[in-house]
Amino acid sequence: MGSLGAQERDQKELVVSQVSFGGFDERVSAKDLTDFLEHEAGLIWRCRMKNSWTPPESYPNYNVLDVSDVPRKDDYPKVVPHAFVHFATPDAAKRAINAAGRCELILDGHPLRVNSGIDSSSRINQRRTTDPFRFVDVGVEIGTLASRDEFLVAWKGPKSGVDFLIDPFDGCCRILFSKETAFTFKDIKEMAVIKCDFKVEFLVRDINEVKLFTDRYPLVMLFQLSSTPWVYYRTADDDIHVTASFSLLDDEDPWIRTTDFTPGGAISRCSLYRISFSPRYGRILEKSLAYLRERRIAEHWPKRPLAVLEEPEFSTLMLDPFFSVQYKEGISFSIMFLVDALVHKGIVNQHQLSEEFFALLRSQSDAVNEIALRHIWAYKTPIFDARKRLKLVQDWLLKTPKLLKSSKLLDDSTEVRRLVITPTKAYCLPPEVELSNRVLRNYKEVADRFLRVTFMDEGMQPLNNNVLNYYVAPIVKELTSNSFPQKTTVFRRVRNILLDGFHLCGRRYSFLAFSSNQLRDRSAWFFAEDSNTSVMAIRNWMGKFANKNVAKCAARMGQCFSSTYATVDVPLDRANPLLPDIERNGYVFSDGIGKIIPELATEVAEKLQLTENPPSAYQIRYAGFKGVVAVWPGDDDGIRLSLRPSMNKFESSHTMLEVVSWTRFQPGFLNRQIVTLLSSLNVPDSVFASMQDSMIYKLNQMLVDTDVAFDVLTSSCAEQGNTAAIMLSAGFKPQMEPHLKAMLSCIRSAQLGDLLAKARIFVPKGRWLMGCLDELGVLEHGQCFIQSSIPSLENCFMKHGSRFSGLKKNRQVIVGTVAIAKNPCLHPGDIRILEAVDVPSLHHLVDCLVFPQNGDRPHANEASGSDLDGDLYFVTWDENLIPPAKKSWIPMDYTPAEPKLQPRAVTPRVSDLI
Structure with missing residues (x-):
C-alpha cells in the first residue's frame, strides 16, 4: 500500500511512528516482515528484528577479554522473536495496530501481536527536527595527556564498525559499536556469549573544549569532558531492514546502563576522547563545529602535532574498582586520601605518581602536605608534572607560615571524609567540617576511620531506579508476561561494595549503618576496623535494636547518626520516660512530644548560645528517644525531662541531651x-x-x-x-x-x-x-x-x-x-x-x-x-x-499498613539499603 507519492514527500516532514510486533515464526526475516506489513498497513522506514536478550539473572562480564576461550552455556532461556518497526506515518501505524487488534495480521499462519509502547502517546507525534552529524567507521581512543603534546592511550575501540554522532536533536554525543560479550550466571562456570551493541553517551554541555588536528591524515577531534559519560549496552539486533536514507529516532528496545567495559578502566579514569576519521567527512566536521560554537564550546587548533603513546599498563586488567593508590610506606592515611582525591578528580595522572613525588611528601609534615594537596585539588585543569608542582606549593607554604595555621574545630564539629561512587568510578573528596553526631563524638579517637559513602550517577546526579534496574521491551513483556525488573551491573557493583566492603588507602572499609536521610540520598556510613574497634562493637554501643521490622530497625540505628549538638548531660534518674501518651480513637495526640523544665531549657540555650532569645521547644535525641520537648513548668520532683512512650525507639543508656533543631523565626x-x-x-x-x-x-x-x-x-x-x-x-x-x-x-x-x-x-x-x-x-x-x-x-x-x-x-x-x-x-x-x-x-x-x-x-x-x-x-x-469556604476538606486516611515483621529481632542487612 506504500505509494510512490508518499515516498516523494519531503522526508523530514514525515512523522516517525514506532510499533513493536511479535508472534511470528523465528524463520521470518526482517525483509519478510517489512514486505508483509507494507502490504497490509503502509510504508516502513526500518524494521529491527531480535531473537536475543540479556538472559535472566545474568550479568555481562567485562573481565573476560577473549570470549573465544570461555566455556560456553547455550541452554539459557531465550526470548521469543520480536521486531521494532518504524512506519512512515501515524496512519500506517494506526492501521497496523487496529488490524492486529482484529486478528487480521496473519503471517505464515501466525497472528501477529502488537504493542505501541509505553511512550506511544508522546512518540506518536515525535519526529526529528535536525539530523545528527554522523561520522562512520571512526577510530576512537580514550586516554589522558602526559604533556600538552603527548596523548596516553588507555583504550582503543574496535578497528572497524565504530560510529560517532553529534546530535543537536537532544544535545548528546554518542560512540556506537558492537562486540561479542560474555555473560556470567550465578554459581555456573559456563558463560553465554552474545553480540551486544554498546553506547558511550555524553552531553554537549559536558564538553570542556575540543581540539582539532586537521593538517594530516586522519582528521582528529580531541574532546575533553567535564564528567564521565553514561555507558549502555543492549543485545544486538539479529536482522535489520532499512529503507530510509536519513536518520531515525531510536526504538523502544531498552538500552541498559552498565559499568566500565574497558579492561583498564579507561572510561573511569580518563576524560579525553580522541576521534579520528576520514577527510571525506570534512563537510560534516564543519557543520558539527558550527553547532558546537552555537553551544559555546571552546575550540582550539593546536599548531603542534599530538604524539600518541600507549599507557604503561595498556590493556592490563585493573581489579581495583576505584583505581586508587592504596598505600605507600611512610605516608599517613590522611595524605594518601588527598593524593587519591587528586587522581580521581583528574588533576594528576596516576602515572605521574613517581617515587620522587612520594619522597617529596615524606620530606614535609602532614600539616604542610595537607594544605598543599588541598590547594592543588582546587585546580580546574590537569597538571603534567606532579612532583614539580607539589614542590612549588610546598615552598610557597613554607615561605608563608601564616597559611599553615589551621582553625580549631568546635566541640560539636568534626571533619568527615566522603567517597562518592558512580557506576564507573569513585571520587575521594577532601574532608569537610560538619556537625557531629553521637557515634563520632564517642569514637573521636578513631574518627578518621569513619567514611561516608554516597552512591551517585555520573556527573554527581542522583542515582535513580532506572540505573539499578531495567525492564524488557514492552512487546517482550507482553509476549512473555515478564513484568519484573532485572538488575543491572550497576546494581551488582553497589551490592558488592555494600556486602563485601572495599579497600582504600591501605584500609578495609565495611558497611556500618545509615540514617533515614542518608537512605534518601543513597548514602551510608562505612568504618575501617582496627585491633580495638570493630563494626559490631560500635553497633552494640549504640543500643539494643530489638525490632522485628527491618526498615524500622535500620531507621533506629540511623537515629544515632543524626547531626546534633551535644548540650547537657541528664542522668536517667532525672528523666521520666513514662509520661502518659494522650490516645483516643486509635490516634496518639501526643505522638513524638514531651516536656522540658524551664531551668534545663535555659541550660540548653546557654550551651547553644541562644540565651538572649531562648527557644520554646527543641527537637532532641536522648538515649533511645527522639522527638520534641516543649518548655513547661515542672513539679519540683527532680524530674527535668519528661518523655512519652511514643518517643522511645530503642534501648540505650546514653544520657547526653542532643539537639537537632529548635524553634526560631522562619x-x-x-x-x-x-x-x-x-x-x-x-x-x-x-x-x-x-x-x-x-x-x-x-x-x-x-x-x-x-x-x-x-x-x-x-x-x-x-x-x-x-x-x-x-x-x-x-x-x-x-x-x-x-x-x-x-x-x-x-x-x-x-x-x-x-x-x-x-x-x-x-x-x-x-x-x-x-x-x-x-x-x-x-x-x-x-x-x-x-x-x-x-x-x-x-x-x-x-x-x-x-x-x-x-x-x-x-x-x-x-x-x-x-x-x-x-x-x-x-x-x-x-x-x-x-x-x-x-x-x-x-x-x-x-x-x-x-x-x-x-x-x-x-x-x-x-x-x-x-x-x-x-x-x-x-x-x-x-x-x-484562606479558601473561601473557610473550612477544611475531609482529611485523607493516613492509617499506615501493617508492618512486615520477621519472626525474631533483626539487624539491618546491607541488602535492605539496596
Missing part, C-alpha cells in the same frame, strides 16, 4: 504543592500572581534601594541575611560596597531560582512553625495557638555578639482563621483550616504551632499524616490565602 514560603491545593480549594490564581509580582519587584529593587533591601533581608531571609542587614543599617550601600552587593545578588539569585523551580513565593503573613501540644488541654478541637516572632535589627546585632540593655521582644499573637499545611501535601484535606485563639497560659510558647489534645483526630495527623516529633508546618493568616 519566614513563610509557598511551594508548588501548596499552591496547587489552595487553587483547588478556590483560592483565586490572581492572588498567587500578585504575591509573585510583589516578590519579584522587591528582589529587583533591592540592589538599588536600601530600604527595600533591608525589608527583604529582615522579613524573608531569616538568619542568612543578618550580616547584610547590619551592613545596610551601618550606612553601607550596595552601589559602593562590592561585598554587600555580592551578598544581595546571591540572595536575589537564590530566591528567584527557588521561585522558578519550586514556585517558592514569599508570604509576609506566614511562617514555618514547629508543631507542639497544648499540655493544659485548654484548646478545643479546631483551634490552635500561634505566637510568632517578628525579626528586628536588634536581634540581628544580638546574634553577632552585641548586647542591648533591653532586647525587644517583638512577638505577635495571631487571632483569626489560619490555613496550615505540612510537606509533602498532595490531598485537598492536607490543607487544614483552623481558628487561632489567644490563650494567656500559652504565651511562653513562641514560634510554635500549638495543637489541641481534644477532638476525635489530631490535626497534625489530618495534615499529611504528620506527628509532633519535629515536623514543620506552613501557617498563613493572610485572608487572601
Whole structure:
C-alpha cells in the first residue's frame, strides 16, 4: 500500500511512528516482515528484528577479554522473536495496530501481536527536527595527556564498525559499536556469549573544549569532558531492514546502563576522547563545529602535532574498582586520601605518581602536605608534572607560615571524609567540617576511620531506579508476561561494595549503618576496623535494636547518626520516660512530644548560645528517644525531662541531651504543592500572581534601594541575611560596597531560582512553625495557638555578639482563621483550616504551632499524616490565602499498613539499603 507519492514527500516532514510486533515464526526475516506489513498497513522506514536478550539473572562480564576461550552455556532461556518497526506515518501505524487488534495480521499462519509502547502517546507525534552529524567507521581512543603534546592511550575501540554522532536533536554525543560479550550466571562456570551493541553517551554541555588536528591524515577531534559519560549496552539486533536514507529516532528496545567495559578502566579514569576519521567527512566536521560554537564550546587548533603513546599498563586488567593508590610506606592515611582525591578528580595522572613525588611528601609534615594537596585539588585543569608542582606549593607554604595555621574545630564539629561512587568510578573528596553526631563524638579517637559513602550517577546526579534496574521491551513483556525488573551491573557493583566492603588507602572499609536521610540520598556510613574497634562493637554501643521490622530497625540505628549538638548531660534518674501518651480513637495526640523544665531549657540555650532569645521547644535525641520537648513548668520532683512512650525507639543508656533543631523565626514560603491545593480549594490564581509580582519587584529593587533591601533581608531571609542587614543599617550601600552587593545578588539569585523551580513565593503573613501540644488541654478541637516572632535589627546585632540593655521582644499573637499545611501535601484535606485563639497560659510558647489534645483526630495527623516529633508546618493568616469556604476538606486516611515483621529481632542487612 506504500505509494510512490508518499515516498516523494519531503522526508523530514514525515512523522516517525514506532510499533513493536511479535508472534511470528523465528524463520521470518526482517525483509519478510517489512514486505508483509507494507502490504497490509503502509510504508516502513526500518524494521529491527531480535531473537536475543540479556538472559535472566545474568550479568555481562567485562573481565573476560577473549570470549573465544570461555566455556560456553547455550541452554539459557531465550526470548521469543520480536521486531521494532518504524512506519512512515501515524496512519500506517494506526492501521497496523487496529488490524492486529482484529486478528487480521496473519503471517505464515501466525497472528501477529502488537504493542505501541509505553511512550506511544508522546512518540506518536515525535519526529526529528535536525539530523545528527554522523561520522562512520571512526577510530576512537580514550586516554589522558602526559604533556600538552603527548596523548596516553588507555583504550582503543574496535578497528572497524565504530560510529560517532553529534546530535543537536537532544544535545548528546554518542560512540556506537558492537562486540561479542560474555555473560556470567550465578554459581555456573559456563558463560553465554552474545553480540551486544554498546553506547558511550555524553552531553554537549559536558564538553570542556575540543581540539582539532586537521593538517594530516586522519582528521582528529580531541574532546575533553567535564564528567564521565553514561555507558549502555543492549543485545544486538539479529536482522535489520532499512529503507530510509536519513536518520531515525531510536526504538523502544531498552538500552541498559552498565559499568566500565574497558579492561583498564579507561572510561573511569580518563576524560579525553580522541576521534579520528576520514577527510571525506570534512563537510560534516564543519557543520558539527558550527553547532558546537552555537553551544559555546571552546575550540582550539593546536599548531603542534599530538604524539600518541600507549599507557604503561595498556590493556592490563585493573581489579581495583576505584583505581586508587592504596598505600605507600611512610605516608599517613590522611595524605594518601588527598593524593587519591587528586587522581580521581583528574588533576594528576596516576602515572605521574613517581617515587620522587612520594619522597617529596615524606620530606614535609602532614600539616604542610595537607594544605598543599588541598590547594592543588582546587585546580580546574590537569597538571603534567606532579612532583614539580607539589614542590612549588610546598615552598610557597613554607615561605608563608601564616597559611599553615589551621582553625580549631568546635566541640560539636568534626571533619568527615566522603567517597562518592558512580557506576564507573569513585571520587575521594577532601574532608569537610560538619556537625557531629553521637557515634563520632564517642569514637573521636578513631574518627578518621569513619567514611561516608554516597552512591551517585555520573556527573554527581542522583542515582535513580532506572540505573539499578531495567525492564524488557514492552512487546517482550507482553509476549512473555515478564513484568519484573532485572538488575543491572550497576546494581551488582553497589551490592558488592555494600556486602563485601572495599579497600582504600591501605584500609578495609565495611558497611556500618545509615540514617533515614542518608537512605534518601543513597548514602551510608562505612568504618575501617582496627585491633580495638570493630563494626559490631560500635553497633552494640549504640543500643539494643530489638525490632522485628527491618526498615524500622535500620531507621533506629540511623537515629544515632543524626547531626546534633551535644548540650547537657541528664542522668536517667532525672528523666521520666513514662509520661502518659494522650490516645483516643486509635490516634496518639501526643505522638513524638514531651516536656522540658524551664531551668534545663535555659541550660540548653546557654550551651547553644541562644540565651538572649531562648527557644520554646527543641527537637532532641536522648538515649533511645527522639522527638520534641516543649518548655513547661515542672513539679519540683527532680524530674527535668519528661518523655512519652511514643518517643522511645530503642534501648540505650546514653544520657547526653542532643539537639537537632529548635524553634526560631522562619519566614513563610509557598511551594508548588501548596499552591496547587489552595487553587483547588478556590483560592483565586490572581492572588498567587500578585504575591509573585510583589516578590519579584522587591528582589529587583533591592540592589538599588536600601530600604527595600533591608525589608527583604529582615522579613524573608531569616538568619542568612543578618550580616547584610547590619551592613545596610551601618550606612553601607550596595552601589559602593562590592561585598554587600555580592551578598544581595546571591540572595536575589537564590530566591528567584527557588521561585522558578519550586514556585517558592514569599508570604509576609506566614511562617514555618514547629508543631507542639497544648499540655493544659485548654484548646478545643479546631483551634490552635500561634505566637510568632517578628525579626528586628536588634536581634540581628544580638546574634553577632552585641548586647542591648533591653532586647525587644517583638512577638505577635495571631487571632483569626489560619490555613496550615505540612510537606509533602498532595490531598485537598492536607490543607487544614483552623481558628487561632489567644490563650494567656500559652504565651511562653513562641514560634510554635500549638495543637489541641481534644477532638476525635489530631490535626497534625489530618495534615499529611504528620506527628509532633519535629515536623514543620506552613501557617498563613493572610485572608487572601484562606479558601473561601473557610473550612477544611475531609482529611485523607493516613492509617499506615501493617508492618512486615520477621519472626525474631533483626539487624539491618546491607541488602535492605539496596
